[in-house]
Amino acid sequence: MxxxxxxxxxxxxxxxxxxxxxxxxxxxxxxxxxxxxxxxxxxxxxxxxxxxxxxxxxxxxxxxxxxxxxxxxxxxxxxxxxxxxxxxxxxxxxxxxxxxxxxxxxxxxxxxxxxxxxxxxxxxxxxxxxxxxxxxxxxxxxxxxxDAGYTPDFAGMDRFPGPIVHPQHWPAQGLDVAGKRVVMIGSGATAVTLGPALTEQGAHVVLLQRSPSYIISMPERDGFADRVRRLLPARTAYGLARAKNVLLATAMYQLSQRYPKRMRAWIHGLQQRWLPVGYDIDTHFNPRYKPWDQRMCLAPNGDFFRAIRHGKLEMVTDTIDTFTETGLHLASGRDLDADIIITATGLxxxxxxxxxxxxxxxxxxxxxxxxxxxxxxxxxxxxxxxxxxxxxxxxxxxxxxxxxxxxxxxxxxxxxxxxxxxxxxxxxxxxxxxxxxxxxxxxxxxxxxxxxxxxxxxxxxxxxxxxxxxxxxxxxxxxxxxxxxxxxxxxxxxxxxxx
CATH class of the missing domain: 3.50.50.60 (FAD/NAD(P)-binding domain)
Structure with missing residues (x-):
């Protein structure tokens, strides 16, 4: 041979x-x-x-x-x-x-x-x-x-008897969350995606974040693309929609880098329209960093904000002191009870x-x-x-x-x-x-x-x-x-x- x-x-x-x-x-x-x-x-x-x-x-x-x-x-x-x-x-x-x-x-x-x-x-x-x-x-x-998502070495993880799941390793047979108390640790795109989806499956979700991220609503459908598709061949319509979205994304990034205070205020105003009156935006939606220093999170059709408004998703901004037999004990002294803990803590x-x-x-x-x-x-x-x-x-x-x-x-x-x-x-x-x-x-x-x-x-x-x-x-x-x-x-x- x-x-x-x-x-x-x-x-x-x-x-x-x-x-x-x-x-x-x-x-x-x-x-x-x-x-x-x-x-x-x-x-x-x-x-x-x-x-x-x-x-x-x-x-x-x-x-x-x-x-x-x-x-x-x-x-x-x-x-x-x-x-x-x-x-x-x-x-x-x-x-x-x-x-x-x-x-x-x-x-x-x-x-x-x-x-x-x-x-x-x-x-x-x-x-x-x-x-x-x-x-x-x-x-x-x-x-x-x-082969391995990132999970910090939280104190007391072995004390919690319920499932602890990283989204990168979601069970192949699925996870039954209906009627369960789910605490999700994280504030990035995965958490913003997963939270509303779990509420639709019947879970009550608490999203525990150490620090907030920028989250904005975006239409699930592209109205401009829908219009040009009706008028033009598919490839031409696709090219126009692509160009339009490139220009918008580039403009948003450049404005965020050059005028971070104005962009923060603009995003803040958009969030106020989605959230309940009197909601504590300054605690839960006020990132430590400037817009686009980290990736912006999207909420299609405002699904993340809807889940909050309907009482199905609660935001908690705090740090973990230790896992317990019933959930999490936080640095502030608060206890979060959980049946399932999800570590949406990154890559x-x-x-x-x-x-x-x-x-x-x-x-x-x-x-x-x-x-x-x-x-x-x-x-x-x-x-x-x-x-x-x-x-x-x-x-x-x-x-x-x-x-x-x-x-x-x-x-x-x-x-x-x-x-x-x-x-x-x-x-x-x-x-x-x-x-x-x-x-x-x-x-x-x-x-x-x-x-x-x-x-x-x-x-x-x-x-x-x-x-x-x-x-x-x-x-x-x-x-x-x-x-x-x-x-x-x-x-x-x-x-x-x-x-």
Whole structure:
């Protein structure tokens, strides 16, 4: 039996929203290129296949979360998780992408050889070691651990006799909450989604938060999209709705950053209209941070506020002293009785699915690496990754990265290059990769690569700024070094070349 590993032109890691996006762009641009997708789970869909808690939905509208190349045709702009999963799966099947997916392949390490100008990737498949070589490696594995959500080490957790459930690990058989007292710990998007859904199942929910988040109501349907759909072809209507939502989201973020006091007051006014007269907004809806320093939470059609107004959901802003035999004892002295406790306390961030990278025998230490255009790493050849926007839809960034990778590969083909490596200028100063303050990011700053203080190393969380640069800008610049297969010519890319 031959011991020669299987070889593909491009190896994609992850078969979620980003992985399907990458595969579509790759095969459309290069139908002759071979590729494979390694997925550690036994089904595609990533986040939308993993999370199964009641009410799971997007916190971005589907006209921007949907792919640029495939219109979202659903009725709801804020769609439920099953509909999003169907959309991703249908996209994969319609384009034959599903045939390229290798399930239950957990990628362990990737080793670059400059002598061969290729990656050797090692994965675990049901206990067996699988090796694949590739000319280009594309990480689309998301940003958090799928096997373990984040739960703080609360005192006395072993004293509570009832179920303690993290939403990332919702029981497959479901959780009977009808008539139960449910205390949910957390204040982020998951808690804001799950709370109203549990009240609809008959639970009385107490949402216990250490500090509030910004929560705003948004229509479940997009009136503008509905109107243009009646007048225009589906693809044209989708493009217009997408553009409108990009502009609105960008404007809201920019206004929040420039005029935080005014935006806080505006959000406060919107919440007053939804909440009961005299409700203590200053305690329960007054975050410590400025608008959009963390992600804004959405309440479709005001469902979160309706649950409060109807007495089905209670907000408590306090900290936990200890778990007890009957629920929680709080720092204020108050006791919360509970039949079920849900820890909607966040994610454990993990870069590239925990993949270990080495280049010519040298281990890549991510905290010492710098991100090039927020999609490649300094001194790491033929490698790209997708990490979406923190202030907008994930897919907006994924689409742009995929388009850029296609343009990069075309340029390399045209010039006969086998290797493309971003090389960091030592004068570029480092900064944290994400200027963003949710707990899961702050807990992981020491494992993330850095960004720089100037282009092309500086990260812009702005789709409208990235669009012209990544979709139409030059591939060549002074930071990207290309090399031909024989290694004879290292080409300083400050020279002009076709892109």
């Amino acid at each position: 031959s011991s020669t590993p299987e070889h593909v032109d491009v190896l994609i890691v992850g078969a979620g929203l980003s992985g399907v996006d990458a595969a579509y762009h790759l095969q459309r641009a290069f139908p002759w290129r071979t590729y494979a997708i390694l997925e550690m789970r036994d089904s595609l869909g990533g986040t939308w296949d993993l999370f199964r808690y009641p009410g799971i939905r997007s916190d971005s509208d589907m006209f921007t979360l949907g792919y640029r190349f495939r219109p979202w045709l659903g009725d709801k702009a804020i769609a439920d998780g099953d509909s999003i999963l169907d959309y991703v799966r249908d996209t994969a099947v319609e384009n034959g992408i599903d045939k390229h997916i290798r399930y239950r392949h957990k990628v362990l390490r990737a080793e670059w050889s400059s002598a061969d100008n290729q990656w050797t990737v090692t994965a675990d498949h049901d206990g067996d070691t699988v090796t694949i070589t590739a000319n280009f490696l594309f990480s689309c594995s998301g940003y958090y651990r799928y 454990n961030l993990r870069v590239f699915g925990g993949l270990d990278l080495t280049v010519d025998g040298r281990a890549i230490e991510l905290p010492k690496a710098m991100a090039y255009k927020a999609m490649m790493l300094s001194d790491v050849p033929n490698f790209a990754f997708i990490i979406g926007y923190t202030n907008a839809s994930w897919t907006l960034k994924a689409d742009l990265v995929c388009e850029y990778v296609v343009r990069l590969l075309r340029h390399m083909d045209a010039k006969g290059y086998a290797k493309a490596t971003p090389v960091r200028d030592p004068s570029v100063g480092p900064a944290p990769f994400l200027n963003f303050e949710p707990g899961y990011v702050l807990r992981a700053l020491d494992i993330l690569p850095k960004q720089g203080d100037r282009a092309p190393w500086k990260l812009h969380m702005n789709y409208l700024r990235d669009l012209p640069k990544l979709r139409y800008g030059k591939i060549t610049d002074a930071s990207m070094v290309f090399e031909r297969a024989n290694g004879a010519a290292r080409v300083p890319t400050a020279k002009k070349a076709e892109s």
